[in-house]
Amino acid sequence: MSDTYTPPKVWTWEQNNGGQFANINRPIAGPTHDKELEVGKHPHQLYSLATPNGVKVTVLFEELLAAGHTDAEYDAYLINIGEGAQFSSGFVDVNPNSKIPALMDHSTTPPTRIFESGAILLHLAEKFSAFLPSDPAKRPEMMSWLFWQMGSAPYLGGGFGHFYAYAPEKWEYPINRFAMETKRQLDVLDRHLAENTYMTGEDYTIADIAIWSWYGQLVLGRLYSAAEFLDVASYKNVMRWAEAIDARPAVKRGRMVNRAFGDDLSMQLHERHDASDFDKKTQDKLQDS
Numbered sequence: 042m043s044d045t046y047t048p049p050k051v052w053t054w055e056q057n058n059g060g061q062f063a064n065i066n067r068p069i070a071g072p073t074h075d076k077e078l079e080v081g082k083h084p085h086q087l088y089s090l091a092t093p094n095g096v097k098v099t100v101l102f103e104e105l106l107a108a109g110h111t112d113a114e115y116d117a118y119l120i121n122i123g124e125g126a127q128f129s130s131g132f133v134d135v136n137p138n139s140k141i142p143a144l145m146d147h148s149t150t151p152p153t154r155i156f157e158s159g160a161i162l163l164h165l166a167e168k169f170s171a172f173l174p175s176d177p178a179k180r181p182e183m184m185s186w187l188f189w190q191m192g193s194a195p196y197l198g199g200g201f202g203h204f205y206a207y208a209p210e211k212w213e214y215p216i217n218r219f220a221m222e223t224k225r226q227l228d229v230l231d232r233h234l235a236e237n238t239y240m241t242g243e244d245y246t247i248a249d250i251a252i253w254s255w256y257g258q259l260v261l262g263r264l265y266s267a268a269e270f271l272d273v274a275s276y277k278n279v280m281r282w283a284e285a286i287d288a289r290p291a292v293k294r295g296r297m298v299n300r301a302f303g304d305d306l307s308m309q310l311h312e313r314h315d316a317s318d319f320d321k322k323t324q325d326k327l328q329d330s
């Protein structure tokens with residue numbers, strides 16, 4: 042690949058561009074194959090994978106259940122995006138954008154589809170009146186940070202993470218540009234968390250869950266092997282907040298659901314249908330049995 046590129050008059054699709062996920066990237070929407078989604082017995086059917094966007098939703102489900110909302114029971118099915126499962130006809134019916142996470146809420150007739158992780162978090166938090174600020178006057182602040190995450194994380198994931206970890210070569214220009222923006226975003230959070238226990242003050246809300254899944258896991262060293270490069274330890278307030286959320290048992294369980302990658306098999310629960318699955322059905326246990 043040369044250092045400079047002159048775009049042609051009309052862009053055309055080069056099927057293999059050498060990037061790590063090139064095989065699943067397409068310039069067209071819609072299904073590639075016919076396949077229905079499985080449906081379990083609980084009111085909520087989640088189709089996902091434990092990437093940061095997926096983890097937001099499984100953490101919220103586990104937090105709701107831990108807080109006693111028994112109607113928040115859910116079945117979580119694995120959507121392996123590396124194998125193109127997001128392009129099945131069943132998945133596209135739930136999310137025409139072919140991205141995890143996607144949710145069907147079967148407590149309504151007919152069932153309700155919800156896609157986009159922020160919309161799923163809001164749907165569940167409103168449904169159970171939970172993990173929203175206790176003071177309604179703080180609701181706009183919570184919404185601001187929730188939508189901040191939805192707008193900001195693509196610079197971290199699709200920008201920094203892509204060029205630092207997944208692109209076929211290391212190019213200085215995009216890595217510089219997106220490292221700068223990622224560090225600016227971390228500084229935004231660090232200054233805010235210097236004055237606030239959680240993103241909306243004293244209450245742990247869905248804004249924390251959404252932001253932690255990306256920026257919390259980044260400073261904890263779980264994304265892109267970039268902790269040293271980005272000097273994440275210098276964002277002390279983000280680190281304090283990230284560690285506090287990481288210590289919550291529901292967050293640990295949420296990280297395990299639909300996880301089908303990584304070395305630690307005891308952290309991988311490919312499908313979740315029951316609370317007992319965490320003790321009985323992680324990949325280490327399934328392999329031993």
Ligand SMILES: N[C@@H](CCC(=O)N[C@@H](CS)C(=O)NCC(=O)O)C(=O)O
Nearest residue numbers: 065092094122140141142157158159
């Ligand atoms: N804005 C979306 C982003 C979802 C998203 O990008 N999901 C990725 C995994 S983290 C995905 O499904 N990628 C599959 C693909 O691009 O084909 C959300 O927050 O739900």
